[in-house]
Amino acid sequence: MNRTIDLKKAKLLGYGLSCCFLLIHVVMFLLFFSYKVTPMAYFNIFSIAFYLFSLLLIKQERVWLYSVLIHLEVVAHMSLAVCFVGVDGGFHVTLIGMSALAFYAEYVSVNLKSRRVSGLALSGLSMVAYLGCYIFSQLHPTGYALPHSVCFWLQIAWGVIVFGISCFFLQLFMTNTLRSERTIDVVQALTEAIDAKDTYTNGHSGRVAKYSREIAKRAGMSEKAQNEIYIMALVHDVGKIGVPDAVINKRGSLTEEEFGEIKMHTVTGERILEKIEYMPELAVGAHLHHERIDGSGYPEGLTGEHIPAAARIIAVADAYDAMSSNRSYREAMPQSRVREEIEHGLGTQFDPKYGKIMLEMIDEDTEYRLREGGGRPA
DSSP, X not given: OOOOOOHHHHHHHHHHHHHHHHHHHHHHHHHHHHTTOHHXXXXXXXXXXXXXXXXXXXXXXXXXHHHHHHHHHHHHHHHHHHHHTOXXXXXXXXXXXXXXHHHHHHHHHOOOHHHHHHHHHHHHHHHHHXXXXXXXXXXXXXXXXXXXXXXXXXXXXXXXXXXXXHHHHHHHHHHHHHHHHHHHHHHHHHHHXXXXXXXXXXTHHHHXXXXXXXXXXXXXXXXXXXXXXXXXXXXXXXXXGGSOHHHHTOSSOOOHHHHHHHHTHHHHHHHHHTTOTTOTTHHHHHHHTTOOTTSOOSSSOOOGGGSOHHHHHHHHHHHHHHHHSOBTTBOOOOHHHHHHHHHHTBTTTBXXXXXXXXXXXXXXXXXXXXXXXXXXXX
């Protein structure tokens, strides 16, 4: 059974949910305005604006934030409905259960402790809000401001919608978690295979990944983009699996033919990684991390921004680690020499933006810890 996510389908479902909510809130606004339930009419105007904003969140693929905000809007809307419209007690208890299910979906979907804690906090908040409003409605009973039959069908509609949201996001998050775990397992296995292949670059992939993520972070990229670049960098050298051991571990200079074999690792890496269908972007770093801004790189000879940003970031991180590590053909370079080489390559070998960020990291690293056996990036 294929449990991986089709992002296009997920976004399409998200757009569908938001459009359905928009339509429902427009209808509810007209109903409440017609029956002169002014507070709820005003709140529906807010809800309409909110769901227009939610379309932007879907476009940016911020699914977790999207679902949390939708659930909070539903909590606020139903709580106000209890106070100003009236609601059946049994239905209200059902809403509490559905709200707990919805936020539990967010809790089990992520590995980040902060998000798990926030998921539980939001679940508790929603249940407290519902219970508080229900108690208020019992102490200060109000007649149905809308015809009883209209309220009944609105309650049924809300129940179906809330339950649908809960089930949708539970499935989405669970499959997304499975996808991430499967990707990490594959990447770790490939990284270990790369390190075992080249006895002189053990740990190289991990260091390049850490440097690449730090560059992406300082460049202002999203957390999602940082993580994607980290994983891409972990397997950027996977194509070296296809290069003969004698060539990879050769002491001294390579012949032209041997260097040609080394260069083929970018093509081999792409072929290996493009088979991972649920994360096709992995192949980009492996294929293009030896491209140069001036077009003199390989294998495609791309220039400037025709080279994907992830590949440009990995390129400078890869070059830095290569120069600051011991290799079969030379000792690690002094930090001042490494800095000089990167600065000299700005605009030709390296993207100026990302190269300058690497220079900033070097300047902050006064003890030369960003290297083989030296620790993690700041």
